[in-house]
Amino acid sequence: MDIDMDYERPNVETIKCVVVGDNAVGKTRLICARACNTTLTQYQLLATHVPTVWAIDQYRVCQEVLERSRDVVDEVSVSLRLWDTFGDHHKDRRFAYGRSDVVVLCFSIANPNSLNHVKTMWYQEIKHFCPRTPVILVGCQLDLRYADLEAVNRARRPLARPIKRGDILPPEKGREVAKELGIPYYETSVFDQFGIKDVFDNAIRAALISRRHLQFWKSHLKKVQKPLLQAPFLPPKAPPPVIKIPECPVPSVNEAGYLLDSPLCADVMFVLQEQDCIFAHKIYLATSSSKFYDLFLMECEESSDLGETQCNKENTSKDVLTSHLETNYDSDEISLKSADVKIPASESTDSLNMLKPEPAETISAARSLSSWGKGFVSVHKEMQVNPVSNRLCPVTVVKMDSSVQAGPFKTVLQFLYTGQLDENEKDLTRLAQIAEILEVFDLRMMVENIMNKEAFMNQEITKAFHVRKANRIKECLCKGTFSDVTFKLDDGTINAHKPLLICSCEWMSAMFGGSFIESLNILPNINKTSMQAVLDYLYTKQLSSTQELDILELIALANRFCLPHLVALAEQHAVQELTKASMSGIAIDGDVLSCLELAQFHNANQLAAWCLHYICTNYNSVCSKFRKEIKAKSSDNQEYFERHRWPPVWYLKEEDHYQRVKKEREKEDFALNKHHSRRKWCFWNSSAVVA
Missing domain, CATH: 1.20.5 (Single alpha-helices involved in coiled-coils or other helix-helix interfaces)
Known part of the structure; x- marks a missing residue:
């Protein structure tokens, strides 16, 4: 369609609008947003500078552009022709200015120099070439006033000048220049599609009013209004941060296998006919095999019937983290775990004489197991030196039958610890026999699958093994079965199992696994509910939420134990509870304020970010109720509130x-x-x- 057709249409006013301003202030983006209805993301808009590409010829070759040029403003049909220009100051733009009806003068609110050039260069040039043409001042890139400038700068060209927070101009700066020049002022954001219609509709009004003064006989121009006021732009609320849960720690299969090879805290010793001794841990064997579960449970029930003296000796097998007596025969002294208590040298020798048992002292009488199960001979308790810690401690001694050989038996134990079987195992036949004798039926089926070339079926067996093991571990935690450590807390005690704690938590591994000795203040001010939640997580990798659980105490405890995954789960739970309460109409402003700095102190950064977002997006209501509490926050938090509060201060002023x-x-x-x-x-x- 030819451009001259609009000039021939009756009562259609063709408006030539020239857009000028510095380079990279957003002129071409603004023109394309009006003429082509382009919608781009913020980072696409700012990633690269698009030089002047708009030309008047596009009205001739593009039907859509020509259609969008037509509009009705104050009951006047118009055809708006936009002219783009170069931003270089030294270039000649007199051809663009010729016969112009209105000039849109642009600057970027993120570039103070572009606003200075409005007065020193552009307005003078406009008045030189078209002294009677109305001018509209436009501040572009409004969205940068509330954008994440760090993300914006990362998206820009590598050599582009970074946008600084101090470069962002408030609305009053542009309004002051417009008032000084006597021209209307508007702001736009192509990213938010704000102000585009305001700018060009009011540019059309300015052009039509100027034309009405020159062509007073055109009666259809009488209803044209002077440029209207622009309502300020209210930035959208920032979306609340999403609590991200890091990948759950991989089940500690390797750690469990290593614990068998290096039997720290071992509480059971298997004696084979070759006089080989293999140390292991009841909790791993009992939760993996029903046969071993019955054996150790039977042994525990018999131990409960011993005399008072034997029971007192047996009780030394369990560490109590506030009152455990640790005997060290190398240094000939006694240290109180979890208590800074020193025994005088004169008393230490007598104490040692009373507490030190004879090597390999038998605590309980041996019980015959020949009629109880194949492969087992007898079981009893005696004092043995742990091969890793070199500490004398009571262990359950299980004597095995001569049919049980050390190599295959060690492989069976490895399976009970890890649930895995090496397909390249050499003596599979002998291994199957040992598994049959010890009633480890999962292992026997896996061996048969490997021998039948159907090893792929072992994946399902392994899954079922771990599910069954996890359920038994939960049961042992709940009942305290086979526990070897007791946590004495402010409001009670909790039994636990050292091997599982060592494999699940590096902090616990350091506490139980080395020369580290707990002090009196190692676990201060901890209640039973929080500690139970931590143990549940260490055993199951899940957060067991109860109504009595104080989530901030749990976060503090998880942070102390260096459990970032548990911290994230607790953060997610806290946010869900606060959100649920807010949606139910319960006021949570005070809870969020009290939660903020506690979360920051205990490295719950995601919860702290959520609290900051809530306070900022509800700043007026929170501040009206808790002004003193807001002022009592740290200077960094107050600075964050002022920078990110919604609605922002500049909007309220506008x-x-x-x-x-x-x-x-x-x-x-x-x-x-x-x-x-x-x-x-x-x-x-x-x-x-x-x-």
């Missing part, structure tokens, strides 16, 4: 200015309309008198 100017303009319009009505009344009365 809204006040807009409402004030709007009222003034309404008064002016009312007075002007009243004046016109009076003149009309006088004119008609005078005409009637003459008649």
